[in-house]
Amino acid sequence: MRTGQEYLESLRDGRKVYVGGELIDDVTTHPKTKGYAHAIAEYYDLHLDPEHQDITTFIDEAGNRQSMHWFLPRDKEGAVRRRKYAEFMFRHFKGGIFTRPPMGMNVVMFTQVDDQAPWAENSRFKNGHRDLSGNIQRQWDMVTSQDLALSPMFVDVQYDRGREDALGETPMLSIVEENDEGIVVRGWKAIGTSLPFVNYLLVGNLWRPGQTPEQTIYALLPVATPGVSIVARESRAQPDADPYDRPLATIGDELDGMVYFDDVLITWDQVQHIGNPDHSKWYPQRQFDWVHLETQIRQTVHAELMVGLALLITQALGTQNNPVVQSQLAEMIRYRETCRAFMLAAEETGFATPGGLYKPNNIFIDFGRAHYLEHQHEMVNQLIDFCGRGIVIQPTKRELDDPYIGPKLEEALKGAEISARDRIKIFRQISERFLTEWGARHEMFEKFNGTPIYLINMLTMQRTEYHVDGPLTELARQVLDLGDTAELGRRAAEAEQKSNYASVRYQPEYARGQDVHDGYIGDALDTEAAVASR
DSSP states (O other), X not given: OOOHHHHHHHTOSOOOEEEXXXXXXXXXXXXXXXXXXXXXXXXXXXXXXXXXXXXXXXXXXXXXXXXXXGOOOOSHHHHHHHHHHHHHHHHHTTTTOSSOOHHHHGGGGHXXXXXXXXXXXXXXXXSSOOOOTTHHHHHHHHHHHXXXXXXXXXXXXXXXXXXXXXXXXXXXXXXXXXXXSEEXXXXXXXXXXXXGGOSEEEEOOOOXXXXXXXXXXXXXXXXXXXXXXXXEOOOOXXXXXXXXXXXXXXXXXXXXXXXXXXXXXXXXXXXXXXXXXXXXXXXXXXXXXXXXXXXXXXXXXXXHHHXXXXXXXXXXXXXXXXXXXXXXXXXXXXXXXXXXXXXXHHHHTOEEOTTSOEEOOHHHHHHHHXXXXXXXXXXXXXXXXXXXXXXXXXXXXXXXXXXXXXXXXHHHHOBTTBXXXXXXXXXXXXXHHHSXXXXXXXXXXXXXXXXXXXXXXXXXXXXXXXXXXXXXXXXXXXXXXXXXXXXXXXXXXXHHHHSSSOOGGGOOHHHHXXXXXXXXXXXXXXXXXXXXXX
C-alpha cells in the first residue's frame, strides 16, 4: 500500500491536463485541482491508519496487507465486507460527496480478472494474430502491487444518433495502425471521472449500433503517455472560501473530463481486446456491475444523509411534530430504507461467477439504482421545502463574527434548542449539496454517469429471462390456459434476432455467466435454497 504523499508524487509525471481552458502544471498544487488531489491522498493514508486497519485492508494470498479496494469477494461474507468498507469511506468523505474515489473505479477490472479468456480469444486483428492472453493478469498484478488509481473511459462522443452509420464518422478513438509494437490510436473518449487524479486510463467501449472494428479498443495505459491530453470541465472548487460558508466546495472537485489521443502508441502488452464489436456488445457492461454496486452503496449512504438533514432541520425549526411534516419525514425514511433493502437483497441473492467471485445480484443492483434516481428529486425538493426561505437567506461566517451585527444575527436566527451557528450549518450543508454549481454537478453525475434511468431499464430487459415464453409468464400462461406457446415464443425470438440491441436469448455463454439467473426468476420463492446450492 502506498502513502498519500507517494500518491501525490505519482501525479507529478508530466501529464497534460487542461481545466477550464487552463493548462495545469501540477495538479497537486494548482488552486483548481489541489483540493481533490489532497483529499485522495487522505484516502490512501486512511488505509495505513492502524485504527481502521480491520475495515480498510485485507491480507492477500501471498500474506501481504493490501487496500480493500483490491479485495475480490469469494462469498457473501466477502461481499458484506466490501460493502462495509465502502460505507466507511463514503461516510468519512461527508456522505459520499466524492462519487468515484479509487475504490469505485478500480472495481471495473473485476470482471476482466474473473474471466480473462474471452478478451483475448474474441479479439480480431488486421495484420496477423497477436497473443493477448495473460495481459489482463499482468496488468492486474501491476496495479495491485503498486496500489495505483484507475479511471474507466468507455463512453464515446455524442454525434448524429439519428443514423446508425454515423458512428463510423465520429472523431471517437479509433485504431489508425497496427504494427509490431502495438496499435496507434487517434481520437476522443468522451467522459471519465477524476481523470487528472489517476495513474492509468482503462479505455473501453459501451457498444452502440454502427460501432466499427477500428473503434473497438480495450487497453490500460498511463495518463502521462505521450500524445494523451485531458480536457476537464471547469472546476467548481472554492479553495479560498471559508469552510463554514462553503463546507464542500472548499474540499475540492473531482473533475470529469474528456481525453484526446493524438496518434498514441498503445503497446501490445497494454491491450486487452481489439476489433470485435460483438464482444463489446455483450461483455463490457458486466464490468460496470461492480462499479454500480459501489454506486448503490453510495446512494444508500446519501439517502441516509438526506433523512438525517431533514430530521435535524425540522427539529431546529420546531416543525418536527407537525402531522404533515411527520408524514413527509416518514416518506423520506421509507426512501432510505428501500434503497438499503435493494442493497441487502443484492447481497443475499448473489451468485458465483465463472471465476469464482461472489457477485451481488445485478438485477437488484439495477432496481435499487433506478429507485434512487426515480425518487431523488422528490426527496431533495422535500428537504428544501422543510428549510423554507431560510435556505437562501443565511449570513456568512464573517457577518456572524462581526462585533456589531453578529450578536444580533445570532439572537434572531437561533433555533429550537440549537444555536444560530449550528442551525446555519445545517442550512449551509443543504444549500451546498443541492443549490450550488458544486452540488448540481454531483446530482448530474448521479443522473447520467452511473447510467441514466432508461438504460438501467434496458439492461433489465436485455439481461434477464423476461421473454414472453419465459419463466416470468409461466403463472399467467397457466391461469389463462394458453396451452402451447411455442409459436408465440418463435415470433418473439424472431423479432429479437432482427434487433440491433442485445437480447438475453442470443448472448454468448461467457456473458451469461456474469448475470444472475437461478434464485431470482423461476424459483424465486426458494431463494435460500438457491443461494445455498451455489
